[in-house]
Amino acid sequence: MDKLELFDAEKRFLEILWAREPVKSTELARICQETLGWKKPTTFNMIRKLADKHLLKNENATVTALISRGDLQRQESEALLQQSFQGSVPAFLAAFLEGRRLKPDELEALKRLIEEAES
Amino acid sequence: MDKLELFDAEKRFLEILWAREPVKSTELARICQETLGWKKPTTFNMIRKLADKHLLKNENATVTALISRGDLQRQESEALLQQSFQGSVPAFLAAFLEGRRLKPDELEALKRLIEEAES
DNA sequence: GATACGGGTTTGTCTCGACAAACCTCATGG
DNA sequence: CCATGAGGTTTGTCGAGACAAACCCGTATC
Known part of the structure; x- marks a missing residue:
């Protein structure tokens, strides 16, 4: 792309x-x-x-x-990450959590995604 | 804001x-x-x-x-999330993982952030 | 063969953001 | 006093994106 x-x-x-x-x-x-x-x-x-x-x-x-x-979304996400967070997903999440709390089900969903990504 | x-x-x-x-x-x-x-x-x-x-x-x-x-970063992140992912952080991460794998230390960092957010 | 319609393109206007030339004002110092 | 520099503003040019009026061409229908 x-x-x-x-x-x-x-x-x-x-x-x-x-x-x-x-x-x-x-x-x-x-x-x-x-x-x-x-x-x-x-x-x-x-x-x-x-x-x-x-x-x-x-x-x-x-x-x-x-x-x-989906391609466009990914592409825009990458762009934002690169521009504002040096490409780091954890940095993105960290900044985000300072402004808003996540709901329990969102946290659960995130955990599951991370587990899957580990395999 | x-x-x-x-x-x-x-x-x-x-x-x-x-x-x-x-x-x-x-x-x-x-x-x-x-x-x-x-x-x-x-x-x-x-x-x-x-x-x-x-x-x-x-x-x-x-x-x-x-x-x-940080304020600007958060604001821009929010905007992207709203516009492309209906405000859902898990949806963002999911889309993201389809395009790029995270490194082990990034995954660890994410886990820690989530644990902290749960408390 | 006029009329109508599907499927377009050319060209121009309008707005707006990026940038700067020229100008302004006041304080300082030689 | 007159020059010089700090700290600005006014005004205008330029380019690009958003949008559209008017035009074009082929087909098919009456």
């Missing part, structure tokens, strides 16, 4: 795409019209821009994402 | 401030000149903008941050 920098509008658009894909481009334009208030060219411009970035493809008037929601 | 949206240049600047504060405004201008290549007005404009946002104060030509590095 190369350098990936998504802007706000791009994220909003991708959320819509992920919820519906694969979807026809004109259908997408209609949905964006309704939910984001975008005119047709705005949607098509967005499609082309993201296609140029290889984040989706538009073939035979059908749009499909080439990146998954 | 109200709505907080920091731009890239603002973060870069704050990193410098945190490393040196409290510091005289002209000194800051000199450092930004060296490290960021900024001219004097750029630095002063930044100071004023962040002062307007109550993120720092400039009194008697001495600049002091009103927000700590």
Whole structure:
């Protein structure tokens, strides 16, 4: 995954795409019209821009994402971790715990994840 | 903490401030000149903008941050968690583990943090 | 062969953040 | 007094992202 920098509008658009894909481009334009208030060219411009970035493809008037929601989440998490916590997950959690307590079931879930990661 | 949206240049600047504060405004201008290549007005404009946002104060030509590095980190972490993981720390960790394995000492550190959080 | 519609692109406007040239004011010292 | 430097502000340029008006092309329907 190369350098990936998504802007706000791009994220909003991708959320819509992920919820519906694969979807026809004109259908997408209609949905964006309704939910984001975008005119047709705005949607098509967005499609082309993201296609140029290889984040989706538009073939035979059908749009499909080439990146998954999970991929993007991971990528953004990594970025935050690198930028703010030198890439350290414990540092992230530590900073986090100073601002908010976790609920018992969250703690349990974390423990289980860590046990699994140890194997 | 109200709505907080920091731009890239603002973060870069704050990193410098945190490393040196409290510091005289002209000194800051000199450092930004060296490290960021900024001219004097750029630095002063930044100071004023962040002062307007109550993120720092400039009194008697001495600049002091009103927000700590940790506060900003926590705030950004929260934002990412809310936006991408419905605020769930376990969901964050789970997504993260799919992309990268943690080192043994990181796992140990996490365990200790969780134990402390349980008390 | 006019009209309509699906599937687009070209080009331009608007806003906003990043940055800086030129200017201002006051204190100090030669 | 006049220069110099500290400590600023006003104003404007530049670039980029968000968005859209107007246009284009093929097909198919009347």
